[in-house]
Amino acid sequence: MPFLKIEELSIRYPFQSEDVLKGISLDLEQGERVLILGPSGGGKSTLALALNGIIPRAVEADMKGTLLVDGSSPAELSPSAVSRKIGILFQDPETQFCMVTVEEEILFGLENLGLTRTEMEERLETSLELVGLSHVRKAQLQELSGGMKQKLGIACLLAMDPDVLILDEPTANLDPASTQEIFQLLLSISGRLGKTLIFIEHKLDSLLPQMERVIVLDQLGNIMADDGPRLVFEQYYDAIKENGIWVPHLLQFARLLEEKGMQWSRLPLTIEEWQEELAMHGKEDMQEWRGAAAEADGLNGGEGQTETVAGHELPWQVTAESSFVSREGTPILKIRDLSFSYGGRDILKSISLDVRPGEFMALVGPNGTGKTTLSQLLIGLLKPAAGDIQLNGVRYQDLKQNELMKQAGYVFQNPEHQFVCDSVEQELAFGYKISGWKPEEWQPMVEEQLEKFRLRAVREHNPFSLSQGQKRRLSVATMLTNDQQLLILDEPTFGQDQVNTEALMNLLQELNSMGKSIIMITHDMELVYQYASKVVLLQEGTVAYQGEPGHFFENHALLKNAAITVPLSYRLKPWLQAFKEDKVLC
Amino acid sequence: MLDRYQRNSHFLQQVNPTLKLASLLMVIFFMVMVFDPLTPLILLMITIAGVSILGGISLRFLLMILLPFSVFAFSFIWINVVFPDERGETILFTIGGLAVAKENLMVGLSLGLRSLVFASWSLLFVLTTEPTKLMLSLIQHCKLPPRFGYGMMAAYRFLPLFRQELKQVRAAHRIRGLGEAWGLGARLTETKRYMIPLMASAIRKAERVAIAMESKGFDGSRDRSFYYVVPWTRNDAAYAVGLGVLYGGLVLLRAQSGG
Numbered sequence: 001m002p003f004l005k006i007e008e009l010s011i012r013y014p015f016q017s018e019d020v021l022k023g024i025s026l027d028l029e030q031g032e033r034v035l036i037l038g039p040s041g042g043g044k045s046t047l048a049l050a051l052n053g054i055i056p057r058a059v060e061a062d063m064k065g066t067l068l069v070d071g072s073s074p075a076e077l078s079p080s081a082v083s084r085k086i087g088i089l090f091q092d093p094e095t096q097f098c099m100v101t102v103e104e105e106i107l108f109g110l111e112n113l114g115l116t117r118t119e120m121e122e123r124l125e126t127s128l129e130l131v132g133l134s135h136v137r138k139a140q141l142q143e144l145s146g147g148m149k150q151k152l153g154i155a156c157l158l159a160m161d162p163d164v165l166i167l168d169e170p171t172a173n174l175d176p177a178s179t180q181e182i183f184q185l186l187l188s189i190s191g192r193l194g195k196t197l198i199f200i201e202h203k204l205d206s207l208l209p210q211m212e213r214v215i216v217l218d219q220l221g222n223i224m225a226d227d228g229p230r231l232v233f234e235q236y237y238d239a240i241k242e243n244g245i246w247v248p249h250l251l252q253f254a255r256l257l258e259e260k261g262m263q264w265s266r267l268p269l270t271i272e273e274w275q276e277e278l279a280m281h282g283k284e285d286m287q288e289w290r291g292a293a294a295e296a297d298g299l300n301g302g303e304g305q306t307e308t309v310a311g312h313e314l315p316w317q318v319t320a321e322s323s324f325v326s327r328e329g330t331p332i333l334k335i336r337d338l339s340f341s342y343g344g345r346d347i348l349k350s351i352s353l354d355v356r357p358g359e360f361m362a363l364v365g366p367n368g369t370g371k372t373t374l375s376q377l378l379i380g381l382l383k384p385a386a387g388d389i390q391l392n393g394v395r396y397q398d399l400k401q402n403e404l405m406k407q408a409g410y411v412f413q414n415p416e417h418q419f420v421c422d423s424v425e426q427e428l429a430f431g432y433k434i435s436g437w438k439p440e441e442w443q444p445m446v447e448e449q450l451e452k453f454r455l456r457a458v459r460e461h462n463p464f465s466l467s468q469g470q471k472r473r474l475s476v477a478t479m480l481t482n483d484q485q486l487l488i489l490d491e492p493t494f495g496q497d498q499v500n501t502e503a504l505m506n507l508l509q510e511l512n513s514m515g516k517s518i519i520m521i522t523h524d525m526e527l528v529y530q531y532a533s534k535v536v537l538l539q540e541g542t543v544a545y546q547g548e549p550g551h552f553f554e555n556h557a558l559l560k561n562a563a564i565t566v567p568l569s570y571r572l573k574p575w576l577q578a579f580k581e582d583k584v585l586c
Numbered sequence: 587m588l589d590r591y592q593r594n595s596h597f598l599q600q601v602n603p604t605l606k607l608a609s610l611l612m613v614i615f616f617m618v619m620v621f622d623p624l625t626p627l628i629l630l631m632i633t634i635a636g637v638s639i640l641g642g643i644s645l646r647f648l649l650m651i652l653l654p655f656s657v658f659a660f661s662f663i664w665i666n667v668v669f670p671d672e673r674g675e676t677i678l679f680t681i682g683g684l685a686v687a688k689e690n691l692m693v694g695l696s697l698g699l700r701s702l703v704f705a706s707w708s709l710l711f712v713l714t715t716e717p718t719k720l721m722l723s724l725i726q727h728c729k730l731p732p733r734f735g736y737g738m739m740a741a742y743r744f745l746p747l748f749r750q751e752l753k754q755v756r757a758a759h760r761i762r763g764l765g766e767a768w769g770l771g772a773r774l775t776e777t778k779r780y781m782i783p784l785m786a787s788a789i790r791k792a793e794r795v796a797i798a799m800e801s802k803g804f805d806g807s808r809d810r811s812f813y814y815v816v817p818w819t820r821n822d823a824a825y826a827v828g829l830g831v832l833y834g835g836l837v838l839l840r841a842q843s844g845g
Contacts, residue, residue, distance in 0.1 A: 013594060035692065047607045049797070052801055054797055054801060056795060056801055057800075058796065058797065058800050059797070064589075077798050078803075078805060079801075079803045079804060079805045080803035080804075080809075081803075081807065082803070083801065083803030084803070086800045087802075088798075090794065090797075090798055092794060094747060095790075095792070095794035095795050096794070096795070096798035097740050097795075097798070098736055098740035098742075098743060098798075098799055099718065099739055099743070100716075100717065100718050100739070100742075100743065101718075108736070108799075108800040108802065108804070108813075109803060110813070111810045111811050111812060111813060112802055112804045113803055113811075114809065114810055114811045115811055116811065117811075117813055120813045121813075140589070142746060155800065160803065165824050230609060242671035249656050268813055306752070361813075376757070379761060381760065381761070383756050396782065400761070402763055405763055409761075412754065412757075412758050414754070414787075416783045416787070417751075417755045417759075417783055417784060418757040418758040418759070418761070418762060419782075419783065420759055420762055420764065420779055430762065430763075431762070433761065434763050434764075435763075438610075464782065464783075464786050478762065479761075520816055536757045547691070576770065
């Protein structure tokens with residue numbers, strides 16, 4: 001009898017005409033490491049909630065078929081009995097805790113199990129030890145970073161000692177460095193304790209090689225594939241892509257080479273396998289590439305770890321330098337000796353920067369180095385302590401807020417915060433209305449925006465009822481009603497899924513090609529390499545680097561210092577270029 | 587600031603929250619029967635001194651919080667002097683042709699001071715009680731169902747998040763070209779505008795927390811153990827005796843002065 005047994009399981013939410021899961025069957029043994037892939041809204045989280053009985057106990061849904069955990073149905077067990085078998089780590093670090101301090105949060109779960117005080121003390125200490133949070137045992141949750149909160153989430157689960165850990169996109173809200181840390185922690189702990197791991201993830205590059213089994217759900221809620229990671233991607237690559245499921249960068253590149261004539265004897269899942277394979281085929285010609293790869297490896301301390309950067313689909317432009325056009329002319333935005341301090345702490349120290357018309361600038365750097373502060377200074381939400389900002393030659397002091405808004409747009413991380421009207425159409429018209437335009441004047445403009453941002457079908461809908469991608473598009477659109485030439489975005493792809501990220505980036509690229517200047521705060525180096533024409537690295541309140549992305553990724557010491565990993569597409573560039581030039585064929 | 591006071595280790599912080607809550611109710615009950623200004627004045631001074639000394643709370647901070655309450659208290663005096671039910675006979679002085687009677691002034695003073703006494707006792711409770719400890723104490727000693735206790739804790743955790751989110755919404759709306767509202771009508775539409783994104787996120791957050799809590803085995807029943815039991819200690823006995831002495835003294839004083 002397998003530990004998890006699912007037979008002909010169908011789940012349908014109330015008021016829906018289609019099942020989320022359509023008669024799936026699945027067996028899982030103890031100790032397996034499984035990755036579940038599927039399109040967003042495709043029933044992955046539903047499956048997780050059904051496994052620990054929350055569906056149908058707390059979340060109403062119509063459930064058919066059999067689901068057995070260790071021989072019993074979770075829906076019929078009490079919550080505390082299920083939680084001894086199955087634990088879930090959720091996506092949002094802010095909304096999975098209910099207590100004030102670290103130790104109280106771990107104890108909450110243990111008290112639910114009805115353990116004795118000695119037992120609780122022991123488990124509390126061990127679990128804090130395992131995730132490396134012993135030093136913050138008494139700390140308040142609000143003092144912890146996002147990564148630390150997710151570690152606490154893991155500690156809570158480990159303390160309760162379930163047999164199965166379900167990880168429902170645990171790193172979606174984390175930056176690349178913390179993401180990597182969480183993955184490593186989970187894999188090493190589960191290895192040591194022999195836990196079954198069920199990952200639901202889309203940051204796959206570093207995770208996939210560690211998985212024993214990949215289960216793919218399709219858009220209709222069927223199981224499309226269920227096999228080892230290499231076999232699944234060898235056999236179902238096209239079907240997976242067609243279903244809008246994210247594919248690891250490395251495999252996308254592998255596929256590209258395949259189209260160019262490369263025949264993989266073994267589809268590479270890691271960069272080492274990639275190197276070996278190509279070395280086997282390329283013979284002498286491969287020498288120089290291996291050199292390049294070794295150099296690229298050196299960036300990561302030679303451990304040859306694969307990339308941590310969250311992904312989006314690559315538009316197959318291999319050389320970012322070629323797309324970089326250094327644009328001359330007077331800067332649209334001129335920042336001189338800008339300083340800002342808050343609560344006695346200097347956040348920005350004498351920053352000087354230019355943004356030229358048509359530039360796509362990526363603002364990068366570790367958390368808490370003043371990226372958001374800088375962006376808010378640029379839109380006039382904050383006032384500088386010293387220094388000067390000029391927009392088209394006019395100093396900010398001499399610019400009224402609404403004058404500034406007519407020339408620059410600012411997109412917040414959470415699109416919902418920017419919505420002020422009851423329908424999409426009104427939302428787009430709002431900017432014109434408060435500038436005193438007449439309906440016959442703004443009507444055609446709004447029509448144009450609806451068309452351009454693909455929102456025509458939902459023009460009557462309430463902005464809050466839109467899908468994630470539509471909300472994001474609308475929030476960008478509302479910032480461009482006045483044909484603003486400068487657009488500032490604060491981590492617009494954060495927590496967004498693959499399809500939305502790609503759509504947004506294409507949109508930004510389009511706007512950029514029309515001559516608009518873009519400043520985007522991001523942690524995603526793959527995006528930086530693919531789209532940006534200029535990188536500005538902020539570190540401890542100063543500009544540590546500004547210039548081309550190509551040169552940026554060559555500066556090893558700088559990157560190491562800022563804990564930035566080189567994007568995979570940059571590391572693979574030598575091979576891809578070689579294939580482009582048809583140097584190698586087998 | 588608040589949580590630093592709540593978590594320090596002075597005497598009042600060691601008293602069982604349930605007892606503190608009971609004493610707050612007792613004060614309210616006691617004060618209902620008092621109509622002279624002297625008793626609330628004495629009680630107020632003792633309370634302020636007590637909170638400051640036994641709770642380790644800076645006097646300055648305490649008085650700053652009481653300041654807005656004193657405006658409220660003064661309004662009692664004003665109302666009683668200007669619009670008395672029955673104008674008193676002992677006219678003390680007149681302000682702009684308005685006679686101020688001693689009797690009305692005394693009733694006003696008494697009511698005003700009484701409201702300050704309530705405020706100071708509420709502060710005693712709020713400033714020296716950790717929310718977690720209060721919740722545990724209510725569950726353990728007052729039969730509060732854990733479902734509500736832990737639910738309230740989850741909600742409490744969201745308060746700072748909401749403040750942060752409100753700030754973001756404000757900034758976002760300013761960027762849309764909406765300034766700060768002036769006047770009552772504009773204020774109302776502004777509030778509505780802020781409420782919608784905040785409510786949307788609140789509902790989503792609440793749902794997620796509920797699911798997360800249940801996935802950790804929480805079923806809201808009393809069938810659970812406690813790592814930390816809020817104890818009854820000698821401090822509580824001392825607090826109770828102190829209260830007894832305080833009330834006894836005040837009653838005696840009132841009997842003496844024939845009040």
